[in-house]
Amino acid sequence: MVEDEFTGKAYDTRLARRLFGFLRPYRHYILMATLALLASSACQLAGPYLVKVALDKYITPGKLDGFGILLWTYFAVISLDFLFRFAQIYLTNYLGQKSMYDLRMALFRHLQKLSLSFFDRNPVGRLVTRATTDVEALNQLFSTGLVTVIGDLAMIIGIMAAMLWLSPKLALVTFSILPVLLAVTFYFRRKMREGFRLVRTRIARINSFLQEALSGMMTIQLFNRQQKSRSDFDKLNLDHMQAHIQTIFYYALFYPLIDMIAAVSMAIIIWYGGLRAMDGALTFGVLVAFIQYVEKFYKPISDLSEKYNIFQAAMAASERIFGLLDTRESIESSSHSVYRDRLNGSVAFRDVCFSYNQDEPVLKGVSFEVLPGEKIAIVGATGAGKTTIINLLCRFYDPQQGEILIDGVDLRELDKTWLRSNIGLALQDVTIFSGTVKNNIALGRENPSLKRITAAADAVGAMDFIEKLPGGFDHLLTERGSNLSTGQRQLLSFARVMYKNPRILVLDEATSSVDSHTEHLIQQALERLIARRTSLIVAHRLSTIRHVDRIIVMHHGRIAETGTHRELLARRGIYFNLYQLQYKDQEITVPGE
Amino acid sequence: MARKSLGGFIRSLRPLKKYLAAHRRMFLVGLACAFLTNSLGMVFPLVIKSGVDSIGASRRTGLLLSVALLIAIKLVQGLFRFLMRRILIGISRKMEYKIRADLFEHLQGLPLSFYQRSRVGDIMSRATNDLNEVRMLLGPAIMYSFQTAVTVLFALPVMAYIDLKLTVLAFLPLALVSLSYKKVGRMIHERSMQVQRSLSDITAKAQENVAGIRVVKSFTRERQEIEHFDKLNRDYLRLNMDLIKVSGLLFPFMSFLSGLTSLIMLGYGGLLVSRGTITLGDFTAFFIYLAMMYWPMISIGFVLNVIQRGRASLDRIMELFNTRSDITDVAASGAAVPGPRRIEGRLSFRRLDFSYPGWAAGVLKEVSLELEQGETLALVGPVGSGKSTLLSLIPRLYDPPPGTVLIDGTDVRELPLEELRRSVAMVPQDSFLFSESIRENVIYGLDRQAAEEEIIKVVKTAGLYNDIQQLPNGLDTLLGERGINLSGGQKQRTSLSRALIVDAPVLLLDDCFSSVDTHTEEAILGALRGYTRGRTTIMVSHRISTVKSADRIAVIQDGRITQLGSHSRLLEDETGYYASLYEKQLLREKIERIS
Ligand SMILES: Nc1ncnc2c1ncn2[C@@H]1O[C@H](COP(=O)(O)OP(=O)(O)OP(=O)(O)O)[C@@H](O)[C@H]1O
Ligand SMILES: Nc1ncnc2c1ncn2[C@@H]1O[C@H](COP(=O)(O)OP(=O)(O)OP(=O)(O)O)[C@@H](O)[C@H]1O
Numbered sequence A: 001m002v003e004d005e006f007t008g009k010a011y012d013t014r015l016a017r018r019l020f021g022f023l024r025p026y027r028h029y030i031l032m033a034t035l036a037l038l039a040s041s042a043c044q045l046a047g048p049y050l051v052k053v054a055l056d057k058y059i060t061p062g063k064l065d066g067f068g069i070l071l072w073t074y075f076a077v078i079s080l081d082f083l084f085r086f087a088q089i090y091l092t093n094y095l096g097q098k099s100m101y102d103l104r105m106a107l108f109r110h111l112q113k114l115s116l117s118f119f120d121r122n123p124v125g126r127l128v129t130r131a132t133t134d135v136e137a138l139n140q141l142f143s144t145g146l147v148t149v150i151g152d153l154a155m156i157i158g159i160m161a162a163m164l165w166l167s168p169k170l171a172l173v174t175f176s177i178l179p180v181l182l183a184v185t186f187y188f189r190r191k192m193r194e195g196f197r198l199v200r201t202r203i204a205r206i207n208s209f210l211q212e213a214l215s216g217m218m219t220i221q222l223f224n225r226q227q228k229s230r231s232d233f234d235k236l237n238l239d240h241m242q243a244h245i246q247t248i249f250y251y252a253l254f255y256p257l258i259d260m261i262a263a264v265s266m267a268i269i270i271w272y273g274g275l276r277a278m279d280g281a282l283t284f285g286v287l288v289a290f291i292q293y294v295e296k297f298y299k300p301i302s303d304l305s306e307k308y309n310i311f312q313a314a315m316a317a318s319e320r321i322f323g324l325l326d327t328r329e330s331i332e333s334s335s336h337s338v339y340r341d342r343l344n345g346s347v348a349f350r351d352v353c354f355s356y357n358q359d360e361p362v363l364k365g366v367s368f369e370v371l372p373g374e375k376i377a378i379v380g381a382t383g384a385g386k387t388t389i390i391n392l393l394c395r396f397y398d399p400q401q402g403e404i405l406i407d408g409v410d411l412r413e414l415d416k417t418w419l420r421s422n423i424g425l426a427l428q429d430v431t432i433f434s435g436t437v438k439n440n441i442a443l444g445r446e447n448p449s450l451k452r453i454t455a456a457a458d459a460v461g462a463m464d465f466i467e468k469l470p471g472g473f474d475h476l477l478t479e480r481g482s483n484l485s486t487g488q489r490q491l492l493s494f495a496r497v498m499y500k501n502p503r504i505l506v507l508d509e510a511t512s513s514v515d516s517h518t519e520h521l522i523q524q525a526l527e528r529l530i531a532r533r534t535s536l537i538v539a540h541r542l543s544t545i546r547h548v549d550r551i552i553v554m555h556h557g558r559i560a561e562t563g564t565h566r567e568l569l570a571r572r573g574i575y576f577n578l579y580q581l582q583y584k585d586q587e588i589t590v591p592g593e
Numbered sequence B: 001m002a003r004k005s006l007g008g009f010i011r012s013l014r015p016l017k018k019y020l021a022a023h024r025r026m027f028l029v030g031l032a033c034a035f036l037t038n039s040l041g042m043v044f045p046l047v048i049k050s051g052v053d054s055i056g057a058s059r060r061t062g063l064l065l066s067v068a069l070l071i072a073i074k075l076v077q078g079l080f081r082f083l084m085r086r087i088l089i090g091i092s093r094k095m096e097y098k099i100r101a102d103l104f105e106h107l108q109g110l111p112l113s114f115y116q117r118s119r120v121g122d123i124m125s126r127a128t129n130d131l132n133e134v135r136m137l138l139g140p141a142i143m144y145s146f147q148t149a150v151t152v153l154f155a156l157p158v159m160a161y162i163d164l165k166l167t168v169l170a171f172l173p174l175a176l177v178s179l180s181y182k183k184v185g186r187m188i189h190e191r192s193m194q195v196q197r198s199l200s201d202i203t204a205k206a207q208e209n210v211a212g213i214r215v216v217k218s219f220t221r222e223r224q225e226i227e228h229f230d231k232l233n234r235d236y237l238r239l240n241m242d243l244i245k246v247s248g249l250l251f252p253f254m255s256f257l258s259g260l261t262s263l264i265m266l267g268y269g270g271l272l273v274s275r276g277t278i279t280l281g282d283f284t285a286f287f288i289y290l291a292m293m294y295w296p297m298i299s300i301g302f303v304l305n306v307i308q309r310g311r312a313s314l315d316r317i318m319e320l321f322n323t324r325s326d327i328t329d330v331a332a333s334g335a336a337v338p339g340p341r342r343i344e345g346r347l348s349f350r351r352l353d354f355s356y357p358g359w360a361a362g363v364l365k366e367v368s369l370e371l372e373q374g375e376t377l378a379l380v381g382p383v384g385s386g387k388s389t390l391l392s393l394i395p396r397l398y399d400p401p402p403g404t405v406l407i408d409g410t411d412v413r414e415l416p417l418e419e420l421r422r423s424v425a426m427v428p429q430d431s432f433l434f435s436e437s438i439r440e441n442v443i444y445g446l447d448r449q450a451a452e453e454e455i456i457k458v459v460k461t462a463g464l465y466n467d468i469q470q471l472p473n474g475l476d477t478l479l480g481e482r483g484i485n486l487s488g489g490q491k492q493r494t495s496l497s498r499a500l501i502v503d504a505p506v507l508l509l510d511d512c513f514s515s516v517d518t519h520t521e522e523a524i525l526g527a528l529r530g531y532t533r534g535r536t537t538i539m540v541s542h543r544i545s546t547v548k549s550a551d552r553i554a555v556i557q558d559g560r561i562t563q564l565g566s567h568s569r570l571l572e573d574e575t576g577y578y579a580s581l582y583e584k585q586l587l588r589e590k591i592e593r594i595s
């Protein structure tokens, strides 16, 4: 299982390089934003200079001609500053939002490619978090962090250069405090990193828990477990808060400490510089300049540590995002994948062995052949491996041993999309998407034909209830289709398959929640509609499979019996027993058999 | 700020009041620390100035004193700053914790109908993203606005003392802020609301896609899904940029305003100095104070932004809080509740009409039915005829009209909800399992520890024992989300075991053998027979083999009970639904063809 653990590094070259790869298409924006930032800094420097000029040239001497022009210049400068600042903010946000958009799409696209065994292991909530919250965590890095860090670094270097240039000796004395600064920063960085990791792990737990509780609220309420889930939730919530409180402690300590160091630098300058100024070894102007510089020096430093958080959050998020993007669990179509114009529909399993987890074999050497157009039923005890056979046929998983052939070609050689578009699968667990009834049947196909939708709905006997829904086919269904009864949902998912009109029909208990009347109607319609299509039907109710050509009986992952209904009865094996059970009391009324 | 908008503003924050109240004293201490640390910050330039003055006058002792004072002030200021952060941010985290806990508690009380119309992704988004925005409003926003307030408070009197008119002029641009605030504030509010809503959509879409990935794959809908996600994602991008257009203005605008203030100072102040109304020293001091107010003023923009976003998010969270459960619990209403008693399990439905809230069509029509204690009733009927609906009314997943559904002669609405649900064990038609071990799932409904034998006994009754023995870790096998690593029938039987172990007098089985083969079903039914003795049981099924041995069978068609009686009685009515159902499940045709 991909845990929500991460190393918590603030900077990881490999990750950073990939992350910046997402910024590459927008490097022009970065450039422009940086220019805008520099321009606005220039404007900000020009302001004080103009004030100085005003003082020296106009106000102190009391000569006011030309003062107006200076004021207008000042106005122009602050207006330009306004424009540049806005441009910088807009540009950085734009490039940030754009790259987040790209990242989100990349993730979503990648998710569509991963194999089902991946989804078996990763809870929905976690994958959703990757595409939403984690990407969002990059927002600050992209939109404020990156460009301003450039500005901050430039500022720090500039100031250090200026100090060295003005008075190397005083500068070195001032810098003597820097090792302390580094040590403090280093110490707190480690502490903050630990806290940060704790916080992230714990919020992830809260979200997973919440997600599951919301999905299963009916169960919680039915079994009166509110108390229990409340206290479980409270534990997670409390842990999360405490992790935060712990980090707050370090942050709360860190900033005043940086401040203290700044004050000590200031004290050193005033004391040492002051003494030297008294001795005349230093001009007064240089001293004042140093004081101003030191004040300016620590602002970007404490800013940088704030940015450090942003970086850390971004690295943690990208570690998880790229971790997902790197998952190569997709079932690939082979490079020389085979397309066919038409699929005849013969299916063959040759000695297929399969297990979901390495240690428990689910299918143990399954072999069977289905001729084009043949209708096959798969029956057997629950957990015998019927659904698994279907999963393999649709290539949701690849078998560990043996091969599966369609029209004589190994599945792994076939194009995956082509394969799936030729198989119509009605799943045991029904999924309804939020949207109209129409879209749920046509499943997002562009300009669906209402005629075909109606025909599909009609064939599965869904018209009755669809007509009664407000809006009919345009009725809006919610996420879990919960304003339909279970049987109605099953009919909708069946109608989907009918609409698709595939070459191979695979029904995994597609009518298990449907009454026999409706089922009977469906069967009659199917007779017409799917004549000469290969079909594989899994069912427990024997009446469901009365029309099939052949029956495969599964037992503990092996094929126990195959044959026609009659042959199987004659064998007096598992099938015969099943049959007896279902019809034992009917023998009174049916003296036929 | 206009009084009216201020009133509305405060009102919109009122929901936070009760969370703040719990920390009132610490909050005040935190504010005091904020006050002290910021006030000391105002003294700092004065100390530097005196230090510089001492240098000018070559006074070593003065210099030493200034330097010592400097460090002392920073030390004290740092202490208060530490306390301020710790207290204020800490309180914001505690409030976040409490709001989240309350929200969860509230969500747990909401009825099924709420969960059927909401998307999980949307609720999640509110409980995470929106809550975070609200926390920003609670912590940092308060801290920064206080800093601004203190700075202005200190600088203002000094500046006014120097020259009142100049001060008024200098603060004129700030008036512009309060004028434009209402409009800009509303824009930010609305746009953040849209952004958050769009984020919800993205979350819900991703959630739905991942949850339904099997269907997406088998219908090769990947491209359409990507296109749909792309559309939502683009909307989100656009809405975000719309928001930036306004909120991104704030910061430059505040900076511009402070520049404007300096400009006014420079122009008018310069005039005053040249006229000799104020001295050059006054003028310089004025400028220093203005410079000190630069950051606090700019942070007004930041604060406004955070506050508006926080309010928008708070509104979205309050939407959840304001959704009330329509299922009222007598135990909570404070009315005199009869003491706990043993529910025997007589069930009666009296002329029950029911339609889902918000839906016109009646689902159940005049259903009247009496079940003796210990009786087993089977319900059959076409798809969508109202079987599940009837069952869901008994534990009040939906509320039946008063006086129509009774247990032991008492209206279910009059029973304390917890007691009612404790006496009704239900296996819903769709099995929901938690991602814990099978054991945890089975004993889910128990308040107490369960002995191993007890669990095994139940698991055997539910016909799950053999399957469990096949699993590598047996009962302790961890399930994936919603029991993904079990087969359909295994899920159903786990859900059955969970209901059986709670040992309730009323047992409701909603088509819970639909994914189980006949063989296993027969075994379960045999084992259940002993279990249901003495328990009132209703079982829904589409299979004759399941229902035939029930005491009575009710046929429900289009919300009405059309037939009622034992298997053999119902078969006598040859034109009835039951007989024809029976007919359909025969293999007559096939048999005839074979022989
Ligand atoms: N995703 C999975 N991961 C791990 N194990 C699985 C997974 N799906 C099924 N299994 C296991 O594989 C075995 C066969 O399951 P399968 O779903 O094929 O049974 P089935 O014949 O369809 O049963 P049913 O009639 O109950 O649907 C079961 O023991 C089940 O626990
Ligand atoms: N939450 C809901 N909101 C609105 N209508 C609903 C809701 N649940 C069910 N219905 C409607 O009420 C009717 C009865 O549904 P119910 O689930 O009781 O049927 P059922 O007899 O259990 O069917 P099935 O055999 O398919 O399980 C159906 O027409 C269905 O569309």
Ligand SMILES: [Mg+2]
Pocket (backbone or CB within 6 Å): A386, A387, A388, A428, A508, B487, B488, B489
């Ligand atoms: Mg199955």
Ligand SMILES: [Mg+2]
Pocket (backbone or CB within 6 Å): A485, A486, A487, B387, B388, B389, B429, B510
């Ligand atoms: Mg139902």
